[in-house]
Amino acid sequence: MSVGGFEVVSVIGLGYIGLPTAAVLANRGLEVIGVDISERAVNAINEGRAHFFEPELEALVHNAVNNKKLRAVTRPEFAQAFVIAVPTPISEAKSPDLSYVKAAGASIAPVLKSGNLVILESTSPVGTIEMLAAQLSELRPDLTFPQDAGEEADILMAYCPERIIPGRMVTELVENDRIVGGMSARSVDVASKLYKTFVRGDVVATNGRTAEMVKLTENAFRDVNIAFANELSKVCDKFGVDVWEVIELANHHPRVNILQPGPGVGGHCIAVDPWFIIDAAEGQAPLMHAARNVNDSKPGYVVEKVRSLAKPGDTIACLGLAYKANTDDLRESPAVTVVERLVETNEHKVVVVEPNVETLPPHIAGLNLTRASLEEALESAQVILLLVDHDEFKELRAEQLVSKTYYDSRGVWRHLPA
Ligand code: SAJ
Numbered sequence: 001m002s003v004g005g006f007e008v009v010s011v012i013g014l015g016y017i018g019l020p021t022a023a024v025l026a027n028r029g030l031e032v033i034g035v036d037i038s039e040r041a042v043n044a045i046n047e048g049r050a051h052f053f054e055p056e057l058e059a060l061v062h063n064a065v066n067n068k069k070l071r072a073v074t075r076p077e078f079a080q081a082f083v084i085a086v087p088t089p090i091s092e093a094k095s096p097d098l099s100y101v102k103a104a105g106a107s108i109a110p111v112l113k114s115g116n117l118v119i120l121e122s123t124s125p126v127g128t129i130e131m132l133a134a135q136l137s138e139l140r141p142d143l144t145f146p147q148d149a150g151e152e153a154d155i156l157m158a159y160c161p162e163r164i165i166p167g168r169m170v171t172e173l174v175e176n177d178r179i180v181g182g183m184s185a186r187s188v189d190v191a192s193k194l195y196k197t198f199v200r201g202d203v204v205a206t207n208g209r210t211a212e213m214v215k216l217t218e219n220a221f222r223d224v225n226i227a228f229a230n231e232l233s234k235v236c237d238k239f240g241v242d243v244w245e246v247i248e249l250a251n252h253h254p255r256v257n258i259l260q261p262g263p264g265v266g267g268h269c270i271a272v273d274p275w276f277i278i279d280a281a282e283g284q285a286p287l288m289h290a291a292r293n294v295n296d297s298k299p300g301y302v303v304e305k306v307r308s309l310a311k312p313g314d315t316i317a318c319l320g321l322a323y324k325a326n327t328d329d330l331r332e333s334p335a336v337t338v339v340e341r342l343v344e345t346n347e348h349k350v351v352v353v354e355p356n357v358e359t360l361p362p363h364i365a366g367l368n369l370t371r372a373s374l375e376e377a378l379e380s381a382q383v384i385l386l387l388v389d390h391d392e393f394k395e396l397r398a399e400q401l402v403s404k405t406y407y408d409s410r411g412v413w414r415h416l417p418a
Contacts, residue, residue: 001296003029004197005190010034012104014041014072015367016268017121017162018085019050020057020169024198026064033079034072035107043073051304051355053328054144054171074107081117081194084108084132085162088122096125096277105132109139114154121162123215123269125276129159129208131185146183157183158191159208161215166267175410177201181211219273220288225259226270228290230298234260244411262386263409264298264325265336269330271295299337301387306338306407307345310383312350314405317381319374320388321364322355328356335387336364345365353377355392378404386410 001007007030011022026032039157044051048062064070076082078329084099099121108118118136120129130147135144136155143154159181164172179193180203182188188205188284195203206214229247236243247258265271274292278285310316323333330336342350354360360371371379374392384406386393398416406413 001350002031004106004193004199006030006080006194008033009080009081009083009106009194010076011088012076012084012101013122014025014038014045014054015055015085017164018046018083019052019061020054020173021083021085021121021162022070023050023057023060024170024173026067026070027060028198030069030197031040032070033077034070035049035074035076036072037074041072042074043071045070054166054169056393060170076111078111078113080115081114081119081190082108083121083194087277088124089268090272090275090279091107093255096126096276097278097386098128098131100232101128101132102135105135106139109136111249112155114143116154117158117187117194119157119158119160119191119194121160123161123273123276124129124159124243125280126209126212126216128212129157129181129183130189133334135158135272139184142414146187151184151186153184153186156187156190157208158187158196159211160191161211163215163218166324166329166380171244172327174198176198178203179211179214180204181206181208181214183208191404201242202336203323216273216277219270220277220291222259223265223270223274223295224288224291225260226265227294228258229261230264232258234301242414244414260411261409262334262409263338265295267329268329268331286302299334299341299355302334302338302387302407303341303345304407306383306385307341307347309405309407310348314383315351315381316342316348316385317351317353317372317377319353319377319384319386319393320390321352321389322356324389325389325392326356330357330361330364338385339369340363340367343369348383351377354388355390383407386413 010033011018012035014034020033022032041051046066050057050061051073082102086104089097133145145155146153168249180191192203232244250256274288318339351372353374384404385409389410390413394412
């Protein structure tokens, strides 16, 4: 069955972005071949399961696999379009690591056919779609690409950044507007048709470099705004005023909309992507650089605050390890950084509570700490440190904290019921 002119689409990389994309495409009736190097992910998907938690995703995967619209493999096969959604981490030196994009390019090159569309969705430094096109052209000299053949090219190339937020991925995948940056007008046209098979938002056309910059801009904008809130929290501490009240009141101004301070910025996106700009901007991004430093300094600030509140020998209960509320995602989590540093100082017993994660990864489980339920932690600890605003922690009553020393890094315990 052809949907929007497509029958078989391949999604390379079945992680946080690739799997929801593959599942949504398959539920629109397209035949989707998902490709991942992880056998564990491939096996789980072929059994109709998602290999990570995201609301609504499991049902979509189950349905798609049951209807034989989605299957997962470890090596690319022929398809009409290839959507690449692989990780683009940063190195220790804060420069982008494009090895997964290059590996994805090398893996699809042998199965590319004239008329194919290649889309890159991974967050990437400006120029990456051109780099991928050059790599494919070198590997397949028998095919032509937009950088050489323009509108006549055999292969169409587009950069179409994902913008879905964990926790609302399935909804946002369909509802959010999409930017389609093509290396030729035909690339934009055909890639837009693919997105229009499932996107209810606008599908907006531009060129590849602009689309790459738009994606980086979105996350750098949010990073700078969160940094403002985090800096403000330190300033307000100095002045002895409640930052949460200051923000609430300032936001009554019609043109002020300050975000929320917290223990730092985590996840695989906002804490990473601004570096793709800073690294390449040759000194032209001092504000974004400062914002990164402010956000990265926040876990250390929280550690110092709680250490100053705790007495020697106290037990500190750390509530939450995830990078943000109501997720099980521990990637780049500032809460984990805080816990690691508290354990390192070796001054207090550390108890952690994380209701969303069944088995802690070895680098956390191996630390000198105890895991507990919320009730056990409240019983055993003298000091309570709130690191993540999970719903369970917001539902505490004031009487449960009355005999405790506590530090609330997210400002959720200001109005606790009695
Ligand atoms: N945070 C705060 N204060 C706030 C908002 C967030 O401290 O007011 C913290 C969170 O606790 C978390 C971090 O920032 O540690 C990032 O969380 P987030 O909810 O802002 O964003 P992500 O990383 O989950 O997803 C972002 C989104 N980008 C934007 O909102 C511009 C999402 O749309 C992108 O698709 C995603 O990055 C991505 O993959 O690039």
